[in-house]
Amino acid sequence: MRSDQSGPPSRSAFHRPLRALVLVLALVIGLLPGAGAAQAHGTIVGPASRAYHCWQAWGNNHTNPAMQQQDPMCWQAFQANADTMWNWMSALRDGLGGNYQAATPDGQLCSNGLARNNSLNQPGAWKTTTVGNNFSVHLYDQASHGADFLRVYVSKNGYNPATQRLGWGNLDFITQTGRYAPAQNITFNVSTSGYTGHHIVFVIWQASHLDQAYMWCSDVTFA
Incomplete structure (x- = not known):
């Protein structure tokens, strides 16, 4: 005689569709504007901005006292x-x-005026990227928002990044680009002359999707 195995569904049977529903909802929410990955944007990775350099160099080793x-x-x-x-x-x-x-x-340019990033405004011996008079600027934008423009400045001769916070009066305007279509990587060339030693390359990115402004300091040595 066959025993009846048709009892009530197990708890795990109820949980499986629930877990699937949660995963689907998480995926949908992550694709909505302003959510998940859309909150990620970008920075200047070449020459590396201050925060990006520190993350790239020490992110996986940030508790190392050698830093x-x-x-x-x-x-x-x-x-x-x-x-x-x-x-x-x-x-x-x-x-x-x-x-x-x-x-x-003045003094808050490298942090883009954000108090939480004030450490980026501090003068000192920031690591530099060696560049020539003609160099490339590389914006990496995780969310591919595009740009209305990027504006590039170089700190003036006589300004000392090791002892002075950066102010607007310390900058020479170099160039402003045109618009860029949405892309993860935007690279363009910059031509300068007359700079030597440690300078700051200051970049403003006006993103295209919303009125969002980004400002960064990249430390360079003109060789």
């Missing part, structure tokens, strides 16, 4: 707020309407 001697500016930045480096792609401000200078006080 204090080998890369003291990254050390102080990690001590001040490690989130500055973990979120190197998200240093944005909304709704500036192109009024970058009015909205960003």
Whole structure:
């Protein structure tokens, strides 16, 4: 005589469709504008912005005490707020309407006026990328928002990044690009002359999808 095995469904049978529904909802939410990956943007990876350099050099080794001697500016930045480096792609401000200078006080340019990133404003022995008079700027944008334009400045001769915070009066305007279609990688050439030694390349990215402005400092040595 066959025994009846048709009892009530097990708890795991109920949980399987529930887990599947949760996964589907997470996927849908992640694809919505302003959610998940859409919150990730980008930075200048060449020559590397300050936060990106620190993340690239020390992100997987950020508790190593050797950083204090080998890369003291990254050390102080990690001590001040490690989130500055973990979120190197998200240093944005909304709704500036192109009024970058009015909205960003002197001494706060490298942090894009964000208090949480103030460590990036500190003068000191930041690691530099060696460039020539003609060099390329490379924007990496995880979310492929495109650009209304990118504006490039170089710190003036006589300004000392090791002892001075960067102000608008310390900058020479170099160039402004045109629009770029959405892409993860945007690269363009910059031509300069007359610079030697340690300078800051300061870049403003006006993203295309919304009125979002990004500002970064990249430390370079003109050779």
